[in-house]
Amino acid sequence: MKFTADLIAQLAPDPASNKAGHKLALTGQWPLLCANDLALWGACQGSGKKPYQVAIDLSILAYKCSCPSRKFPCKHAIALLYLHATRSELFTQAELAPFVDEWLQSRAKRAEKASSPTEEQESKPVDEAAQHKRQKAREKKVALGVQELRVWLKDRIRTGTMNVPQEQYHFANNIIARMVDAQANGLAGQLKSIEAIVYYKEGWDRILLQKLSKLYLLTEAYQHLDQLDADWQEEVKRLVGWAKTKEEVLALEPVTDRWLAWSRTQESDNRLTTERIWLYGLESKRYALLLNFYTNTPAASNTLSPGQVMEARLCFYPSLNPIRALIKERLGSRPLEQLHIEAEGLQDLQERQAQLLVQNPFIDRVPMLMANLRVAYHEGKFYLQDHEERTSPLHNTETECWMMCAISGGQAFDAFLLKENEQIQIHALFIHQQLYSIKWA
């Protein structure tokens, strides 16, 4: 993987660390610099007697340093990256140093341990009665919450939604809190998305009614759960808020593929940041969504860069249309070589959405990789046009649209797009053998 100043700056936790790391990359302060296919490592002389031992796992970009910094990567790791980027000739090709070997092995052991239950866990008896009791209690809470939500939804429809824009900041506060109390976090999340509608833009009334009606349909399905088949019961419960644990998901059969990272977005809500990373399996042609939640700096595990291909085993959360996934094991990374694309027109997107809706009417997002698209600017608005001249408004921000115009120069390109709530946004485009991620936070 080629490290550039731009990439290293993206990996740095903040600009100050990037600058400090760059300054540290002075040869005189590195009495040891080594590299091989698996890792980079070195010793950086600080103010103390003993130099700091720094190592970087190249397969998944993990960092280790003996300095007391809590940042990942720390300035020493950043400096090591800069040194390798600019003066790779200074690095000695060598077998892994003992401290690096030990670290990589312990990481591998931890990863293995996390993916399979320990003997202790396996031998621990499960108190089934207590589990059953807790489940029943929760079912009761959720049922009451669902009932309350249905009353709230009907009240809104009875009185009308015309005044919602004026009340947007507080019209759903109470019911959201009630859903959280009722342990129906899925319903709370959907209500929050209603709060996030942009009420000053044309079409808010349509989006609002779509979301309210789908929410009602979900509560209707939940109230008639016993009439649904097993798959549907799981799906409805999942949407309402019954989630599988991380351990349960990681115990499922993984999908091994080369996963291309094409989009990363972050949304902040109070002190919680939700990060969404979209992946595309180059062989399985599957889409995967990684969801991460942070309160402060992003975790060290997510060190993907746009266009990076990660060889990995992913476990998908069970669903009628599995999208959300967890990384079970990273096997390596490599740059993108070629993309094979089958879908060519907006009608292909439409057909895909129709197929998904038949399977699951609660689908609200459709990712798709599509070839031969253009962005056009006409009468003050941006449009996406396919090779048949079928056209759709493009809902990326103006800044993103101009960037796409600049990159493509009016020519056709391939794109990863996401249709969400009937609005199409391009997340990444591929032109002249290069991937440009339009949405990469």
Add this chain to the structure above:
Amino acid sequence: MNDELIKTALLGTDKYPVQTLLPLAALGNSIQQQQEDKEGAFLQLAAASFTYEASGKEYPIHPLPSQAAPLETLEYASYDFNAALRVFIKQNDPIMLRYALSSCAQKQLLVAPDLIPTLLQQTTPYTNTLTRAVCGERGGWLAALNPQWSSLYTNAVSTDEWETASFDTRKELLRQLRVNAPEKAVALIDTSFQQESAQKRLELLECFSIQPGLYDEAFLTGLKKDRSSKVKELAFYYLKYIPGSEVHALFLDFLAQTLQLQEESRLLISKKKVLKLATNVQPSQELLDAGLEKISSQKGFSDHWFWAMQCLEVAPPDWIRTHYGEEPNILLKRLLAQPNHALLIPHLIRWAIHYKQSDLALQLTTYTTEPHHELADTLRPVDAVAYRLLYLKQHTENIVKHLIQKEEEFPEALAIELMKLLKQHPHNLTAATYRTMALYFPLSLKRALDALANRIGDGHFDLAFLKNQVVEMVRILELREHMNL
């Protein structure tokens, strides 16, 4: 169908009950029979209707005008350069950004297309020329599409734009017009010029120092009636240097009459040319009105010498050769041999600088007591280095700042001597100057600076200061190196 549903939702089911809706009428009836109330029925019907609509949507065929960007004629800068540029933009580092764009423009390279919208958005009238240079045809194409950027790519300044812009913007628009189409500048300001205040008229007139030509003569001559003496002076200052203008001819005619090379016999055998000053010639009123100063403020400077030197300042070297039959540097030697040569020096320096005569400038360097930056810039590079080294110790910050302003790489010899000096006197430069100097420091000295940083131990405050500055310089030199232009 969904429009009716939305209307019901907005007004409320109490006020606007749901109508019978084809094609889902059968489904709607079935739902109504099963639901406990009309609100529940409405919400279920709405969910079904939106799903039905989403499943059967067709994207319309709507041909749009073709919009392909023209092909570029220049090459793109390297991957590494563009990666570095993204970092500078992200970190909001205006100094490195400007340096990077300047370097890119000088090498006639283009930035990566994805950076163009950001650069166009951030550009100001002051950075416009640079931005245009690095954004290429793609930038022009984008500017033609986006009304916000369209004014960045036009050489024509509309009347509306001129009349509504702020003064600083108008000044910059005028300056750019002088660079790109100087002859159009007069037409732009001719009508509104006299409506400006004296100070603003002066500032606008300063833009005419860019590419003055005969196309400016009528406008500048008209300014002899200007109410401000400073504006008049500046106008005539430009006129006297414009070859072919009436004022320029007046000055040269007077010089020819005043300063003469006469042949004198020596020992009845040989003849020698001697420089003579005609003291019986008086300047015409027209010449005085055109800016010839009558009396010098320097004590002991005779009027005739003063007038002659003012006229010599505007004499092109070719005219000197033609009129006097000898090279300008020979004439200079004659003038420097005069008893009052010290009073002539400032005029001779201006003459050498204006006509970029390095031979004349070299002769004059021995007569300066402080670094004269413009004179040094007129010298050949080797001579300029030697000249600056004479004053480096006493005028370090002054010289370095001037070199930075030129936006050219420092000569290596000068840079080496500078670092030797700074090792002894690190505080001769401020931290900000060290940083900016690094942008123009020779890349060939990076390893030497690196070694210096490693050799400087901790200890005295001065050493710590120097070490910090050198480390920062090395970091910037590395950034420049990685830009790989």
